[in-house]
Amino acid sequence: MIPFTITQAPSTHEAIQAAAAGGRYIAGGTTLIDLMREEVERPDRLIDINALPLKHIRAEGPDLIIGALARMSEVAVHPDTRRLHPVIGEALIEGASPQLRNMASMGGNLLQRVRCPYFRMLDAPCNKRIPGSGCSAIDGLNIGHAILGTSDQCAATHPSDVAVALVALEATMRVQGPQGERTFPVEELYRLPGDTPHLEHTLLPGELIVEIRVPGLSYSRRARYLKVRDRASYEFALIAAAAVIDLDGGVIREARLAVGGAGTRPWRLRAVEQALKGKRLERATLEAAARTAVEGARPLSGNQYKVELLPRTIVRALELAGEIA
Amino acid sequence: MSDDKYWDDARGDVDIASTRALSRRSVLQLAGAVTASTTIPEAFANTTPAAAPTPAAAIAAKVSFSVNGVRHSLELDPRQSLLDVMRERLELTGTKKGCNQGACGACTILVNGKRIVSCLTLAAMHSGAEITTIEGLASNGDLHPVQEAFIKHEGFQCGYCTPGQIISAVGCIAEGHAGSAEEIQFWMSGNICRCGAYPGICAAVADAAGRN
Amino acid sequence: MTMNVIGKPVARVDGRDKVTGRALYAAEFNQSNQAYAVIVNATVGLGRITGIDQAAVAKMPGVLSVLSHLNAPKLAYRPHKGSIDPKTGERLHVLQDEAVRFHGQPVALIVAETLDSAERAAAALRITYEAQRPIIDIADPDARAIVPESGRDHTRGDAEAAFANAPVNLKASYDIARENHNPMEPHATVAVWKGDKLTLWSKSQYVVNEQAEIAAIFGIPLENVQVICPFIGGAFGTSLRTWSHVTLAAMAARVTQRPVKLALTRKQMFFTTGHRPRTLQHVAIGATQDGKLTSLIHEGTGETSRYEQFSEALVASSSYLVSCPNVTTRYRLAALDTGTPVFMRGPGEASGVFALESALDELSYKLNIDPIELRRRNEPKLDEGVNKPFSSRSLIRCYDVGAERFQWLNRMPQPRSMLDGRLRIGIGVASATYPAYQAQSSARVRLLASGIAEVEVAASDMGPGTYTSMTQVAAETLGLPIDKVRFSLGRSDFPPAPSHGGSWTMASVGSAIRAACISVLEEAKKRPSTDRPLEATATTQRDAGVAGRFSMHAFGAVFAEVAIDPDVGTIRVRRALGVYGAGRIINPLLATSQCTGGMIGGIGMALMERTVLDRRDGRPVNAHMADYLMPVNLDTPKIEVQFVDEVDPHVNPLGVKGLGEIALVGMAPAIANAVFHATGKRIRRLPILLEDMLHA
Structure with a gap:
């Protein structure tokens, strides 16, 4: 770790000022400290934001409001989460470990860095760390990498589970920064790697996530998060799917679907949602719709199985959601 | 066997070692005594081993927190994790470093009653915190029910993941996640045991939860 | 005077130190x-x-x-x-x-x-x-093949000819990933x-x-x-x-x-602390229609470094595990630009038995003979590799006991025939074996006037419970209660012990302690009253005569039930049972833990563990505990362990065979065989991953 100073921000305003002057926010620290120890992250000034009043979780009418500093574990078990958007709780407890969920903030969760092993290794080329240095994963170990939204420069997946659920539910986030406040969909937080894989998100310098709003959805209880992995727990998703469906006598009136482990960012599947509209919740129908998810997929040497696994995971997630009374 | 034997080991035939071992032993005894009483003698509250190295030319941060009921006011390198401060500074080596990457759970401690991995958090971020480590579970020489259950049910073999497992189990039970065998398995999956003592760990957690 | 301490489920004498954080590991001697x-x-x-x-x-x-x-x-x-x-x-x-x-x-x-x-x-x-560019792949044509100086190929009969003439035969190749111990x-x-x-x-x-x-x-x-x-x-060998x-x-x-x-x-x-070498193996089996083996050829190649020849008993068990008149085993090394491997739990056998037991399972389906019945028909009467009787061998008894306890007969014999809801269920079985070694060890016993016995050996305890089991041996031999014995280990100035591995600690160190205790008791008889402590040191090793007369191994039968999600391919072990004939069990509590743990290690070997090297520069890419997967608590099935009564008067004075290695040996093939039974898909590469199941 390179030496740094750390100061606690007494207010959001002061935190933003300190960040505008070049400081880095730290909340749970589970990503940042890990990567600082590898010297992948090299901040020289940390702003501890844990004292800021952003830990709230509450309902506003049908909407679920989550403060950016609420911990994963708190959000997962909160009565309003379970009542309004149970799939968020489900996605949260499938992530990381109980200890890490007690530490990691919701804002930090959304801003996790990618899990590509080469990204962590300073002695391996990585376009995300050093633009133009090359991608080690494309011809190396890439079993966990994305098949959608990749570029020749980067194919790493975003590791968050809850982001997948939030994207499916069309959650928005409120951020504050030196230029003021703005609100935008969580989905728009993430960039595709393209020719600029070093730019992962759309936050402006000094911007701080303050709150996540998950709009109410009449059918939000008919939802499942299915995470597929070789180990039963404490492993990143090979493929994960958040499925939310509105059923009317066995016919899908509307569906929301997003997947993790498949794309370079949490991946909403609008075309599949469209294809499901008005169809019966039956295996063959679901399979036909799910297959469209991998159109244009670009697998690498080690992740071709995801082209098969992704549609199957989607089908199962939809079926599981459909089984909910 | 008694713990004296290890201290004899620590003394070995090396003089420098023996001074350290003795000072450490007295610190531990002291910590035990302090846990038992309610007031903290001010003179001991700041006790840190004399040999704790002060980093040359590093930026210092000040932090004050309580560990197992003993308050510590420290000046430290901001880079130091809570884990390293426990092990290298406060001589509380019961908390283990397994991976230092948040991927094994061996360093689990309770901070303000919640289980966390101490390797992925900076000590400088915990001013005012109430910290419990494995050394703080037993009181007056009586083992905590979870500690007793781990012995009874063979919840360990090599013992290295054990402090983390036990602290994690205390957290798991407090969270209300010890209702069934499968629930325990799920909520204890953040602690890897390479010896494979998982069935014993589950039995111990279930037993201790039942007694609570 | 006997206290009957041996054989009792004595709680760990170091338990309190371990649960309170007082047990000190190397880095803690600040x-x-x-x-x-x-x-x-x-x-x-x-x-x-x-x-x-x-x-x-x-x-x-x-x-x-x-x-x-x-x-x-x-x-x-x-x-x-x-x-x-x-x-x-x-x-x-x-x-x-x-x-x-x-x-x-x-x-x-x-x-x-x-x-x-x-x-x-x-x-x-x-x-x-x-x-x-380093050469790091065992299958790389540029990798230098070495005939290990330590190893001898085994040949009896004419396996090639017998294979060609066999009414039924099969050939298969196996690839087991490099593993790291990751204690x-x-x-x-x-x-x-x-x-x-x-x-x-x-x-x-x-x-x-x-x-x-x-x-x-x-x-x-x-x-x-x-x-x-x-x-x-x-440690597990590292x-x-x-x-x-x-x-x-x-x-x-x-x-x-x-x-x-x-x-x-x-x-x-x-990087530098050894690994279980990746292995490539080929097995060819010839058999009669009624399942009697006529030919067995087992060839294996393991990784080593360029600067040292690491060798292990990869193919050795094929010379004695089954009866067969024509057998050839060959062991080779591939010298690579990597660090030197080292023994990892069940070294050699864990990999070699996976190949042999997978092939036998495959043969059983080919012949339509129950897998256990196939083992029964090929049970040898003596070690045909060295032409010596076994000091004891309880393999078939392990199968019998296990089959009943695991309700083997409820298993439907055909592959893809068992379902639980959507899940495909498979039940598999495999043999386990590991040699019963004994090495030279010394021990010192001191009887203090206070009635305390101090026992010292430069032995180790990486988790099996050496502290406790050696205390039991000393207490039993001296006729003292457990709490009157103070056993110390882990110092190089104590009487020397052999390495803490190879499942020989109890046989070696335990025998030395027993001898030292007997010796100090004799001394006590000579000097009934004295203020000075009585002390005796003994050094023991395997009796050369016994070693010449017998083949000495532990055996076991391992059962596994898997559930496979037919849609997303996840494989979970639901039940497992290990039944072992390993001689005398000093402490059933510790022995059960050790075997349970070894079986869980076997789940890792079967379904998760692999160290992936980047072929461009040899770097272990997944050198991280989130990327090198090992079982977590939720991966643990219902595991049972049983020991059959086995009295072996030859193997050593304590009659023990050791457990640490054999506990891991049979698990991976039992799981692979269960995966086949569930899906009809034979996977010959470890670990078996969910991606292997997507087309099953």
Whole structure:
């Protein structure tokens, strides 16, 4: 770790000022400290934001409001989460470990860095760390990498589970920064790697996530998060799917679907949602719709199985959601 | 066997070692005594081993927190994790470093009653915190029910993941996640045991939860 | 007088220390004025160092010393081969020249006032290399094939001809991934020099060898080195040898004249502390229609390094596990640009038995004979490999007991015939075996006037419960209650013990303790009343006559039930049972734990564990505990362990065969066989991953 100073921000305003002057926010620290120890992250000034009043979780009418500093574990078990958007709780407890969920903030969760092993290794080329240095994963170990939204420069997946659920539910986030406040969909937080894989998100310098709003959805209880992995727990998703469906006598009136482990960012599947509209919740129908998810997929040497696994995971997630009374 | 034997080991035939071992032993005894009483003698509250190295030319941060009921006011390198401060500074080596990457759970401690991995958090971020480590579970020489259950049910073999497992189990039970065998398995999956003592760990957690 | 302490489920005598955090592991012997050392590892897979910018780093805050081949002390590196070291080749000489032999080789060392300062300086050290492409793949045509000097091919009859003439035959190839031991405790050494005497608090499964090795490396008398290791946080073989980091810790302490602590990072534990070698195996079996084997050919190749020949008993069990008149086994090595492998739990057998037991299972389906019945029909009456009777062999009894307990008869014989809801269910079985070794060991017993017996051996306890079981042996032999026995281990100045591995600790150390106790009792008879403590030391080894007359092995039958999600391919083990005939069980509580743990290790081997090397530069890419998967609590099935009563009067005076290795051996093939039963898909590559199930 390179030496740094750390100061606690007494207010959001002061935190933003300190960040505008070049400081880095730290909340749970589970990503940042890990990567600082590898010297992948090299901040020289940390702003501890844990004292800021952003830990709230509450309902506003049908909407679920989550403060950016609420911990994963708190959000997962909160009565309003379970009542309004149970799939968020489900996605949260499938992530990381109980200890890490007690530490990691919701804002930090959304801003996790990618899990590509080469990204962590300073002695391996990585376009995300050093633009133009090359991608080690494309011809190396890439079993966990994305098949959608990749570029020749980067194919790493975003590791968050809850982001997948939030994207499916069309959650928005409120951020504050030196230029003021703005609100935008969580989905728009993430960039595709393209020719600029070093730019992962759309936050402006000094911007701080303050709150996540998950709009109410009449059918939000008919939802499942299915995470597929070789180990039963404490492993990143090979493929994960958040499925939310509105059923009317066995016919899908509307569906929301997003997947993790498949794309370079949490991946909403609008075309599949469209294809499901008005169809019966039956295996063959679901399979036909799910297959469209991998159109244009670009697998690498080690992740071709995801082209098969992704549609199957989607089908199962939809079926599981459909089984909910 | 008694713990004296290890201290004899620590003394070995090396003089420098023996001074350290003795000072450490007295610190531990002291910590035990302090846990038992309610007031903290001010003179001991700041006790840190004399040999704790002060980093040359590093930026210092000040932090004050309580560990197992003993308050510590420290000046430290901001880079130091809570884990390293426990092990290298406060001589509380019961908390283990397994991976230092948040991927094994061996360093689990309770901070303000919640289980966390101490390797992925900076000590400088915990001013005012109430910290419990494995050394703080037993009181007056009586083992905590979870500690007793781990012995009874063979919840360990090599013992290295054990402090983390036990602290994690205390957290798991407090969270209300010890209702069934499968629930325990799920909520204890953040602690890897390479010896494979998982069935014993589950039995111990279930037993201790039942007694609570 | 007998106390009947042996055979009782005595609770761990060190349990209280372990649950309170008082048990001290190597890195916890903090010393006054201690400095910290951090290793810098090569970032190329083969080549040489062309430059190191040491001066820039030496000026960094807190840095005490920067060492590389440019300025490190030239060490004696006297010839020394402990029983655990490869017989052929020469160990890595660390920081002695500019050559890079494998990715991750230590090339420099930072010593600093604090760990953070040392880590920072290590990251900042700039090293340039001239790099070549390493050969790291056992299947690489450029990999040099070696006939190991240690190994002998076994041939009886004419297996090739018998195979050609067999009414039924099959051929199959198996590929088992490289694994790393990944004990929870990272390797660590605290080194202190006082004059020319060195004390090492060091993680070791073999303290007397560590003492000898370090004395040889530094060219100092044996008695000047003391190695202390009261507790080991798991090892599974990775701490059998004395690796380069121990040398570096001692070097750092000598150069800086300070006590030095050196602990490896988790990533570094994939570089220089050994691994289970990747293996490629070919099995050919010929049989009659009624399932009697007529031919068995088992060939295997394992990884080794360029500088040492690591060999293990990969194909050895094929000469005695089944009866067959025509057998050929061949063992080869592929010399690669990697560090030297080392024994990992169930070494050799775990990999070799996977191939043989997978092939036998495959044959059973081909012949439409129940897999257990097939083993029964090929049960040998003696060890046909060496033409000697077994000292005892309970394999079929293990199958019988296991079949009943696991309700084998409820299994539907056809593949793909069992379902639980959507899930495909499969039940598989496999044999396990491991030799019952015994090595020379000494022990010292002291009877104090207070009635306490002190027992000392330079043995180790990496988790099986040596502290407890040896206390039981001493208490039983002396006729004392458990709490009157104080057993100590883990010091190189104690009477020597063999390495803590190979499942021979109880047979070796236990026998020595028993002999020393008998000896001290005789002494007591001669001197019934004395104020002075009575002391006896004994050294025991296997009786040469017994070794000449018998083949000695433990055997077991392992059952596994898997559930496979037909849609997303996830494989979970739901039930498992291991039944073992392993001689006398000293402590059923500890023995059950040890076997349960070994079986869970086998789940890892079957379904998760692999170290992936990047073929461009040999780097272990997944050198991280989130990427190198091992079972977590939720992966644990309902596991049962049972021991059949087995009295073996020959194997050693205690009648024990050892458990640590055999506990892992049969699990992976049992699981692979269950996967076949569930899906009809035979996977011959470990680990079996969900991606293998997508088309099953």
